[in-house]
Amino acid sequence: MPAHTDSVDRRTTDALFTLVLGVYALMLAGATTAVTGASAACPTLPACDGLTFEEGISALVIVVLSHRVLALIVGLGLLWLTWHVRGDSVAKGVRRPIIAAVTLYPVQVAVGALAVGADTSVSVSGAHLVVAVAIFGALTVALARQLTDVSDESDIPNAGVFDRHDGVEAEMAGDDLSISAAEPGSARGPSASSKSTRMGVRSLFPGRSWEYLRMTKPRLMWLLCLVALAAMLLAGGRTVPMDRIAWTLLGGVLAVGASGVFNNVLERDVDEQMNRTADRPLVEQRVSVRRATAFGIVLAFASLGVLAARVNLLAALLGLLAILSYSVGYTILLKPNTTQNIVIGGAVGAFPALIGWSAVRGSIGFEILLLSVVIFLWTPAHFYNLALMYKEEYATAGFPMLPVVRGEETTRRHIVLYLAATMVAVAFLGALTALDWLFAVSAVVAGAVFLWFVVRLCRRKTDRAARNAFVSANAYLGVLLVAIVVDSIFV
Incomplete structure (x- = not known):
């Protein structure tokens, strides 16, 4: 990983951490919208036409609008992150998955627009979730690479040297x-x-x-x-x-x-x-x-x-x-x-x-x-x-x-x-x-x-x-x- 200041490192890490969670929240909000059929309560973009506060706002409408607001916030965050990682401020191994995520995001928005309404097909909803998973995966790879550097294997005390396997108590899943x-x-x-x-x-x-x-x-x-x-x-x-x-x-x-x-x-x-x-x-x-x-x-x-x-x-x-x-x-x-x-x-x-x-x-x-x-x-x-x-x-x-x-x-x-x-x-x-x-x-x-x-x-x-x-x-x-x-x- 190229040399860069700790402040740049920390800003990049914090931004990736926040966006990973933002995209994940977006995935689950979208899943909840699909499971509950909430999109039928707000079948127009970007807001619900004809909605008035005097009539009250249903829980389903709140779910849909929260999903859309979160999508806007995540999109703006991805744009900022793209600008932030320009040039040599981060390693290529970090920048490339970020660019992939940013490239996929407009596709995600477009598929999401098709998914709006009461008659959303299973294939469209499935594609919406799959693209969201791809964006989440790309950002996670970027975060993992930003946090760790595996080019130096000096921390391996006995790599490749195992003459015996005596075993140790390595309990799985919280075993001990x-x-x-x-x-x-x-x-x-x-x-x-x-x-x-x-x-x-x-x-x-x-x-x-x-x-x-x-x-x-x-x-x-x-x-x-x-x-x-x-x-x-x-x-x-x-x-x-x-x-x-x-x-x-x-x-x-x-x-x-x-x-x-x-x-x-x-x-x-x-x-x-x-x-x-x-x-x-x-x-x-x-x-x-x-x-x-x-x-x-x-x-x-x-x-x-x-x-x-x-x-x-x-x-x-x-x-x-x-x-x-x-x-x-x-x-x-x-x-x-x-x-x-x-x-x-x-x-x-x-x-x-x-x-x-x-x-x-x-x-x-x-x-x-x-x-x-x-x-x-x-x-x-x-x-x-x-x-x-x-x-x-x-x-x-x-x-x-x-x-x-x-x-x-x-x-x-x-x-x-x-x-x-x-x-x-x-x-x-x-x-x-x-x-x-x-x-x-x-x-x-x-x-x-x-x-x-x-x-x-x-x-x-x-x-x-x-x-x-x-x-x-x-x-x-x-x-x-x-x-x-x-x-x-x-x-």
């Missing part, structure tokens, strides 16, 4: 939220206060029940249960019986617990190498391998029994596939052997969505595949922050995580791009389902917060920034899922 106890710049294990809290909690449980509970990874369960609940309500709305929800969540919790126990058993030697996992029950031999294995088998059969007897056979089959995919596919095959472990393994996190939907519909529908894609794409944007924090430990263990093999700058760029891909998938989810304005607003606000933390990570390049981005990723998905739940019931 004890990361919040690690202080940046310190040893990567749990802090003294965290250990003290853990000991206090342990004293509340009789015998070794706490050790068995820990192996099930209970802090992972809330998010996966929320995924399943959102999928169920997306499938059936407020008509889903409470007993069906309860049995499905119980079967899901048991499946998550079984997967966690098997992971503890299979990675007990690896856990011993990591400060933050060295106090796990199997490592410290507070639970024997044989008993842990038996406990995992009991949980697995209990999960399949509950889902088969109280939900349906498809949900039980998906539960079995989820347990096998995590315990065998991810833990044994993917983690030690490829830098794409977490990308491919992201499919495991989508199983709760499939189970929740099938519990209501008895089949797999297009809408739930969209939610599954959201979770699949979100996983790398979430997990790579954790990988940055534990980069040195992965390198020492010879584990092929992306920051070790490709470097920190490449990893940060991947975080930006996977977040953008997630946001696009969320936009399609909003456009192609019955989700309404609440989901759209939540997606924009939560996406803005997550992206802001990612931008700050790319600027500061610290463990604390990575930790904050990691936490914001959890919050982002949580907000989206809660929005789906509320939207499906009340809106």
